[in-house]
Amino acid sequence: MNWISNFVRPKIRALVHKEVPDNLWRKCLSCAQMIFHRELEANLLVCPHCGYHLRIGAKKRLGMLFDEGVYKTIELPETPADPLKFRDRKRYTERLKEAQVKTEEKEAILVAHGEMGGMPVVIAAFDFGFMGGSMGMAVGEALLAAAKLAVLQKAPLITVPASGGARMQEGILSLMQMPRTVIAVEQVKEAGLPYIVLLSDPTTGGVSASFAMLGDIALAEPGAIIGFAGQRVIEETIRETLPDGFQRAEFLLDHGMVDMVVHRRDLRETIIRLLKLLGERTPPAEVVALPKAESESADAKPESADAATGAPTGAPAEASGGSAE
Numbered sequence: 001m002n003w004i005s006n007f008v009r010p011k012i013r014a015l016v017h018k019e020v021p022d023n024l025w026r027k028c029l030s031c032a033q034m035i036f037h038r039e040l041e042a043n044l045l046v047c048p049h050c051g052y053h054l055r056i057g058a059k060k061r062l063g064m065l066f067d068e069g070v071y072k073t074i075e076l077p078e079t080p081a082d083p084l085k086f087r088d089r090k091r092y093t094e095r096l097k098e099a100q101v102k103t104e105e106k107e108a109i110l111v112a113h114g115e116m117g118g119m120p121v122v123i124a125a126f127d128f129g130f131m132g133g134s135m136g137m138a139v140g141e142a143l144l145a146a147a148k149l150a151v152l153q154k155a156p157l158i159t160v161p162a163s164g165g166a167r168m169q170e171g172i173l174s175l176m177q178m179p180r181t182v183i184a185v186e187q188v189k190e191a192g193l194p195y196i197v198l199l200s201d202p203t204t205g206g207v208s209a210s211f212a213m214l215g216d217i218a219l220a221e222p223g224a225i226i227g228f229a230g231q232r233v234i235e236e237t238i239r240e241t242l243p244d245g246f247q248r249a250e251f252l253l254d255h256g257m258v259d260m261v262v263h264r265r266d267l268r269e270t271i272i273r274l275l276k277l278l279g280e281r282t283p284p285a286e287v288v289a290l291p292k293a294e295s296e297s298a299d300a301k302p303e304s305a306d307a308a309t310g311a312p313t314g315a316p317a318e319a320s321g322g323s324a325e
Ligand SMILES: [Zn+2]
Pocket: 028, 029, 030, 031, 032, 033, 047, 048, 049, 050, 051, 052
């Protein structure tokens, strides 16, 4: 018994434990720097030191993308909770409950509608925190519902996968979601609506082998792991060392599997720009082409000197050719 153990130590302990709860600081998984939570939030969960993109929950993702962070989630279809009565070390139902408590979500996906840049959109965002964002029946149904809603609202569909793949606890039933989600996004495309995928870290397994790789435009976040089987499994199978940056967003961009790698802070604007481009409908050729060609030859000739000519003059020429035949 002395004053150090009785007085000093408790005081120090109180100082350390009470005033610094451990959730105020987060360690960057890439550069290992400590980041204050407010700074991290303000920076959209991107490390201010090295630019590493931390994983982000479905709610935050939706809030980040929609205009003023305003959106409405839809009620997801009911599915059987544990069709195979699956049990490993724990019951599947128990795992589900734990994930629901942890994430405060019912499933690993949220489907919401709202506006981006004043245009209606439907977004289906995954939550990796919910059982690794795995795709079971509920997630499959949710994607179907999202596609249906997009077609109904004549709105583009955006999916944001963050998933380890199919949910093994649902066995074959989870694998069936692969063709189902493929058909779902095909319905959106058949309706003439844009389908954009934002590949976030990680997009692997059955999710990458289905709807996630079928976007009209595939965006990815920097550093995101995108692939089917993991790097280690591939290396062990083919007995070769894989190149640096294998299965990262930038690698996929270089190899033509991804269209753009976009920093999180530029995502919203980039998607709005793409939606505007994709949403611009060219007016029916016959109606516009002929009068335009006449008026151009009469009035607008002196203005269309050099740079502006390429696209506008090319289009009516093609269109009038088509109508003549
Ligand atoms: Zn960092």
